[in-house]
Amino acid sequence: MTFFFEVLIGGLLSGVMYSLVALGFVLIYKASGVFNFAQGAMVYFAAITFVGVTEFDISPWIAFPISLIVMVVLGLVVEKVVLRPLVNQPQITLFMVTIGLAFFIEGLAQLMWGANVRGLELGLQDVPLEWVSERWGMSISKFDLAAAGVAAILVTSLALLFNRTRIGRALRAVADDHQAALAVGIPLQQIWGIVWGVAGFVALVAGLLWGSRNGVQFALTFVALKALPVLILGGFESIPGAIVGGLIIGATEKLAEVYIGPMVGGGIEGWFPYMLALVFLLVRPEGLFGEKIIRRV
Amino acid sequence: MKMMMKSALLGLTMLGVASTAVAQDTQFIPILSYRVGPYAAGGSGYFGGAIDYFNLVNATGGINGVKLSWEECETEYNASRGVECYERLKKKHGGASTVEPLSTGIAYGLLDRVAQDKIPMTTFGYGSANAADGKVFKWVFPVGTTYWSQAAAMVEYLGQKVGGLDKLKGKKIVHLYHDSAFGKEPIPVFEALAAKHGFELIKIPVAHPGNTQQSQWLQIRQAQPDYVILWGWGVMNPTALKSAAKVGFPREKMLGVWWAGSEEDVIPAGDAAKGYVSAAFSAPGTNFPVMQDIHKKIYGAGKGNLEDPTRQGSIYHTRGVVYGMVIVEAIRKAQDKFGKGKVMTPDQVRWGLEHLDLSEARIKELGAAAMFPPIKTSCADHEGSGMVRFQQWDGKGFKPLTPFMAGDKALVRKMVDESAAKYAAEKKITPRDCSKEG
C-alpha cells in the first residue's frame, strides 16, 4: 500500500510539472484563441537563455530578470509581427503559424547559444526527504515539493490577476468577445502584448524547473507534448483546469505505467494520457473546466 | 543588372569546372550530419571529429598522396531528409566512397539503396546487429561493435564485478530501455544470457522521449535489483540519472549503453551522475598523439570543425576521429591491393572495409594506442572486434575501469547468423559464399 501511495504522490507531483507548461498554453488561448504550439520552444528558449547568460559569469539573480526581459520582448514581437496580421483567421491557420514559429525559435535558440547540452542547478537537491522515507518508507523529492510550491504560487497569482485586477477583467472581456471588447474601449493589442509577456514568464519558470530536471537541451521542447492531454482534460480556457488536469494526468499516468504497463509490455506513458483524455472527453466534450459550448444554427 | 547576371553565370561555369577538377584526384566522402534538433550536440561532435581527422590526413599528405574531400548535408536526424542527402551526394565529386548516417532510421532507409548503388555503408556502434554477417549484408559494416556484442560484454563486466559469471545466478538485473527499435535490439542477447547464467532480467521500457521516469524508477526501487542497465538515448539518460538519485539508487550500479555514455548525457544530470558507469567503443581524451596532432595542426591553424574547441577529446569528438581513422585505414588497405596513390572506387573501399586489419601495433602507429580495440574484419565478419570498454564518470571526465573486453562471442555470432539467415530468407537473398571471395 505504501508503494501505491508513493506512486500516487510521485505522479501528482510530476503532474504539477505538466501543469506549469500547460499554463502557458491556457493563458494565450484564453486571451486570443490561439493554440500556441510554440510554447514548448519558448520553454527551451527561456531556459537556454538563462543558462547562456549565467555562462558570462553573471549571477543567477541578475540572469533571471535578463531572461525575463528577453522572453517578454520575444512575446511582444511575436504578437506584433506574427499574430496581429492574422486576426480573425481560422484557428487552424493560427495553430499552424505557431508551429512555424516553433521552428523559428528552435533554430534561433541553437544559433544563439549553440547546441551544447548544459546542466542547470537551482540549488535544490532532487533527493528524497529523509524524515518521510524514515517514517513511511516513501521517497518524496524535495525538488518536486518545491516545484509544486512554485506552481501553486504561480496559479494563485495568475488567478488573482485574472479575477481581481482591471487588467484581468479586460483580459476576460477580450477572451469573451474581441469585437465587443474593442467597442467598449479595451486596448486589444496592449492586452495581447501583456498576455504574451506573461506567457513568456511562465515559460521561463517552466524552463528552469524542467531544465534542472532534464538538463537544458533541445528535448525541453518535448514537454509541450506532456501538456496537451492536460489541456484537453482541464479545458483550454481554464487556469484551475490546467492544474487539476495536470494532477489527474500525472497520477493516472504513473499508476497506469506501474500497474497496467507490465501487463501489456510497458512504455504506455506516451499514449495513455491521450487515451484517458479522449475517454474523458466522450463524457464531457469541453473538458473539465472548459466553457460549455452552446451551439446554435 | 546585366553585369550581375554575367558574373553569376561566370561563377556557375567556374563552379562546374572547379568541382570536376576536384573530382578526379580526391576520395569523396559524403557526410550526412545533423547539427540542429534534439541530437545536435552529438552530431556536431561526431562529424566534427571525423572532419578534423580528414583535415589532418589531408594536411599530412593524404592517403599515399590521395586527398580526401567531403561535403556535408543536414539530415536533422530524419529518415526522409537523410535519404535525400544520400541521393544528392552519392554521385557528386566522382562518387561517394562510403557513407555513415549515424542514425538508425536513416541507416534503414539506405539499406536497400547502398546495395543497389554499390556503396558501402558503415554503422559505427548502432543499427541492426545481424548486419555483422557479411555473407548476407555485403554492403553494410557495423565496424567495431554491435549492440549484441555490447550486451554480451555488459554481462561479462557484471560477471567480473560480482566475482565470476557463475555468481550472477540469482541476481536481478533491470534492462531500462528506450522503447524503440534501438532499446529492444539487445533483448534477445540479454534473455539468452539470463537463461545461460541464471540471472533474472527485468525489462522496463521508457516511452520516448523519456523526460519523466518517476514510475519506472519507483518500479526499480520496488524490485531492488542488483544492477540497472540503462539503454537510453537523448534526454532519457540525464533524466534516468536524476531519477535514480531521487529514489536513492546508487549510480555505481548503473551501467549505460555507449549512447548513454557521453558528456552530453551526464553533464545535465550534474552531481547525480557521479559514479555512473557506461560502455564505450572508443576512449576519450586529448593525450593520444593523434588528438595532439589534431590540436596542433588543425585547431592551431584555425581549421578545427568544433565550434567550441574545448570539446576536443570529448566522447563524441573522439568517436568521430576513430570513425575517420577506420575509414582512412580501409581506403589505405584498398590502395595496397588496387594501386597506391589512386582514387578508390566504392567497391574497392568495400573490399578495404572487409579486409581491415588494425592490429595493436598499427593502431599505435596511428597515434591512437588504446583509443579503440584491434579490428580485423573478413567477408563473413563485418564487425571485426566486438570489444567494449567500461568507464566511470567522476564528475569531470570518464575514467577507464577496464581495458577493451568482449563478452560471449560464440553465442552472439550464433545469434547473428540465425538472424541474418532469417532476413535473407525473407528478402530472398542468396548469401555469398565467402570461401570464394578474395
Next chain:
Amino acid sequence: MFYREAGQFKTNYIDDSAIFPIRQDRIGFAIILLLAFVAVPLFATPYIFSAILIPFLILALAAIGLNILTGYCGQLSLGTAAFMAVGAFASYNFMLRVPGMPILLAFLCGGVMAAGVGIVFGLPSLRIRGFYLAVATLAAQFFIVWCLAKVGWFSNYSSSGVITAQQVEILGYQFRTPASKYLLVLGIVSIMALGAKNLARSNVGRSWMAVRDMDIAAEVIGIRLMPAKLLAFAISSFYAGVAGALYAYMYLGTVEPEAYNLDLSFRILFMIIIGGVGTVLGSFLGSAFIALLPIALSLLVGFLENSIHLSVSKSMTSNLELMTFGGLIIFFLIVEPHGLARLWQIGKEKLRLWPFPH
C-alpha cells in the same frame, strides 16, 4: 481572354457533371499528365526521382487523404502518420503471409485496414470538436505507433521491430530503377487524386462540406452525421494507408514504426494548410512546398557557400535553414492564409481578363 468559359455550352447532363467542365482545364490537365508521365521520365535524373519526386507524390497522396477529412469534412486530425503506418505494416503482412499476393492488392488491403482503424479512431468525432478532437487524434498517433512496435507479430518478430519491404513486382516486372518506381507511384497517385476530386463533388462530398460548414445545420437538413463523418475518416485513412505503404515500399525500403511519427503528421497537416484547405490541387502544392523547401534551402546555402566562398560554420547554416523554413511558413500564412491554391484561383481570375482591362 484565354481562360474563359464563355461559349462552352453544356448540352447534356454528362457534360454538366464532368470533373473538369471547362475545356481549358481539360487541356491543362492533359498537359500536366503528359509532362508527368512522358516528359519528366525523359529528363529527370535518378536523384530527382528517388529523392524528390517520389516522396513528393507520396506525401501529396497522404495530404489528399487528410484534406478529405479536414478540408472537406472539417474534422481536424493529427494522426495521419499513424494511419500511414497501419497501411505500411498491413501491406507488409499481407505480402508476407498470403502466398502469391499481388503487390497492388496488398496496397489496397493496407489501405482498407487503415480505413478500418480510421473508423475506430473517428468515432470520438461524433462528440468532440475542433482542437479537442485534434488533440484526441494524437491518441491514435501515439497508440498505433506504440502498438506496431510492441506487438512482434506485426513486424514478423524482427528483433529490432522494423519491417523490410518486399521486392515490388507486377506481372513479372520488377520495379527497381527510380524511374520505374516513379511511374508506378505517379500512376497510383494520379488515379487516387482523380478519385478524390470526383468524390468531392459527389453527393458524399457535398454532405461533407455541409458538415464542415455547420454540422447542426447539416443534421437539420437531413444529413446523417455519423455515416458522413465516419466515411470521411475511413476514406481519409484509406488514402493515408496507401500513401504509407508506398512510403515504405517505394521510398524507404526498411522502416521502423518511428518513421511514422508525430513530426510526419504535422508535416502533412502543414501541406494542406499551406497548400489550401479543401482542394486537391492544394495538396500537391503544399506537398511541394513542405517537402521541397528544406531541400531547396540547403541547396541554396550550398550554392552560396561555393560561389561566394562564404566560410561560415555548418551549424550556423543548418540553424539558419531551420529558421528560414519556419519564417517562410509564417510569411506564407500571413500573406495568403487560404493557401497556395488560392493564389491559383486568383491567377485564374486574372487570366480570364488578361490582356484586356475589363
